[in-house]
Amino acid sequence: MPHIRMLACILRMQPKECLTSKRLGSANLIDSKHSMDGLSFVRFIELFVALGIYWPEMDHGKAVRRNGCPLLLLVKLMLQISVSAAQGLNELAKSAVVTFEPPMLHDLIEGGNRTVSVALKIPEPEFASLPDKPYQLSLGSFHPDIAASLSNADVTKSSFRFDNSSNYYTVDTAMIVQAKLLGKTGLRLRLVRAENWNEVDDSWKVPEPLDDSTNNILDVWVRRSLESEKLTHIFVASVVVLITFANILMGCELDMAAVFATIKRPVGPTIGFFAQFVIMPLLSYAIAKSVFVSRGLYSMALGLFICGCSPGGGASNFWTLLLDGNVNLSVTMTFISTLASLFMMPFWISMLGKEFLQGFSSETKIYVPYGKITRSLISLVVPLLIGVAIKKWKPEWAAKSRKIMRPFIIFVLIFVICFGAVANIYMFKMITMPALLGGLLLPWCGFMFGCFASIITRRPPGDVTAIAIETGIQNTGIAILVLKASFAQPDADIGAVLPILVACFTPGPLLLGAGVHMAFKALKKRSANTSEEKLPAVAQEIAAGGPSSVALLEQADAKMGEENGNEVLKIAEGTSA
Template sequence: MSPHGRPGWEWSYLLLTLAVGFASTHGWMAHFRPAALTLQMERGDRVQLKLENVAPSTLQQPTRYHFRLESVDTDLASVPGENATISLDVFNTDTRDWTGDIVVNGHFLGQTKIQVKLYDSQRNTSELPTNWSNDSTLDVKIKRPKRVVDDIFLGTIILLMSLLYISFGAALNLDVLRGLITRPTGPCIGFVMQVVGMPLLSYALGVFIFPQAPAMQLGLFFTGISPSGGASNTWSAVLGGNIHLSVLMTTVSNVAAFATIPLWTITLGQLIFERAGIKVPYGKIASYSSSLVLPLLLGLLVQKRMPQVARVLVRLLKPVSAFIILFIIVFAIINNFYLFYLFSWQIVVAGMALPGLGYIFAFLAAKLLHQNAADALTIAIETGIQNTGIAIFLLTTTLESPEADITTVVPVSVAVMTPLPLLGIYLYNRCWGNKRISEASATASEAERIAGAIH
């Protein structure tokens, strides 16, 4: 007997009755089969949906209640109007369930979810399934259709990257590398800023600019861990930097990338992969690093056995580097024009911030460590200019669609924004720098004339 005068079994029966009544009233469920769907852009597919355990009181009011299918992001995927609403008239009143096929159409790259809600038109409210399960929502992934031109693009990149690293191997000057031991300050500053500073900066910027978009964080991070770009040598020459230091830093940075890219990817990069829900592609990253070792060794062999061919390859180093960067960026834009639909103010800010802050921090570090103006400028250029071609190559070869397609927009943005500060410096020097030099020369000549007159 309970303290309130009722036998214990009566209380148990009452609680069980209430529980069953509550479940039958409020425990409707939704099940998608399958629970995940992969679509191509501008294509659709069918999935099975089962709605069950709908309350009898709800089924008795078909004019008041209805089920509706909604996409979290209708720009990516949607359910057409004829499938979007499910009337209670189609339900089996005995089993209180309904099973049928729905159509989902893919529109643009990305990932979204399709949800089922029970709408109350009288109260103008809606509710998600009360009894939630892993298949209560439909995970939809939309990717680009596979095209022959994509294979051509990837094959061309691999060929050009191999040629670039053969040229690097042929251009490696062991005597100059030995000089690092005697005068290592400048190259060491650039090396630390490039392989430590830029990855940390890209990670921090990614988290700050894209707090809710880990895929974009990944794109910026892969750009930050890429080595110096070949265009840095050209800009160093144009802006009056130390071209020998520039070539040396570019070479060392690209050779070190065999170790630094995998190292950063499996350490700090792993945090981004986890946030993005993507597995770290250890195998693909390892194969990338090892696949470029062979061209580098081949270049060293050419340098040793065929010096005349090596000299030709060295001459090709700059134009090949510039061509690779331009080819990858231009071809990526033309082949994937959808990238411009992904451009947002965050993408633009990220594209400007990574190289811009890289220039500033590296220049300040070089000046604080007493480097001359030419060397400080060169270190800044080498740090700020990333090989965005390698970043795009890494993203397209290590990630699956649509992640690879979406993240590519970040290195493209960086590539577009990187030259702007340098171009500004160049125009300033051309327009006002020469004028100041002329004025200084005129002042000096006038001073000499006056001094001559006095004497």
């Protein structure tokens, strides 16, 4: 049925083509939904004409060309008009220049607003071909929920003034930009005929990456209020102190003899290092690109990538012990990855992380704060080494630290959950379906790839368990501190949402695995008890510590000999009688 296939082609093509109007030139001046400015309408009409001319006859199933139809002639005429209009407007979009003053807004506060001066410049030849009709100037937002402008200006050709020095016709207007929610977005100028004006503009909800060099995009960053940020600073400072003390206690708990013994057999630690600092960064980069960058959520992509580059978390040792894995290998991997993060995290951020540090305008330049990242990591690694030194030179202090280790960890968890929820209540607004998807995929795929890497290298089951758990569990505390202490707002606040979601989704597969593992252990124990109950009484007596099997055989032989002797006596008595 060719007509159905052609109709499906039309329906499949139109939405995608409507979005291409964003890339028509240096300024998206014409609304793609309400005017004949893009290739979408032209191709739609072309396919419509083809559908009318080559409509298959139902009786014969053959395409018959129809000529002389007045309706088709009218459609062809409309097509020619639309093509000429689209070409003229596309040329206008390519040649026009848009400037903003200030050129970017990077300090907007949630709920605040700012007035921006917008200048539209059109070259003289294109201005002469512009129809003398009323127009509407407005700003379209890529993410209206973050920032938007409800301002619009009535413009006619007489509103433009000619600049002799540049040969441009220019019109200036003021627009008010309103900040709504923490985030980053961009605003672009729209020029729409007054009769086609509509405040609802769905085409701006899907941003496209921009590579032009003109200031046609107003880059807008919205940050939280100063009061809210002060509370977050207090929370971060408190967490730094707590994690520093926790790392000292962790160093006191490390059995360096077991660590060095494990390092002497380097296959397991090498596989773990490869999974932790090669597989996980590349995996987090792929997830960030596919889930966040495609939606323009660069800050969330940065947060997920930083989390993927972080070392293994201390909780991996507990889960490895619970699942009967190689605990010494797990402890060794945690120690090595924590030290290696001092070099590997800056390396991966410099290689791939720069891609996520960008705005919506090509004029926005964001630099990676390598110095701050290095200082943050040093402040976390040094306490671990201090704890190792305490255990070596003051073992009695290390022994006392074991008594407060578990209560302190419980206190840290309660503090982070309670105070963190109050200080970072904004994060609940940032939890969206893409954020949940990214937070789920990173740890779950980490467990899977760590398991595959150890199985392919033919490691024993205990090593497979340790490597898989160590790969999937990231030190989200380090990721949050690096983001909060090193990166500017709003990247730091938005990016910190992802490590928290990763921490929330991490225990899921582990709890399931622990439940299955304990169920199998219970079944094995039950089957072993059943087998013992079915043993013969002699075996049970032997197992209980009774007479040995040799003694039982000797007793049986003696009894048989006594019975045989009695039989012989009876026979002898009968013979004598």
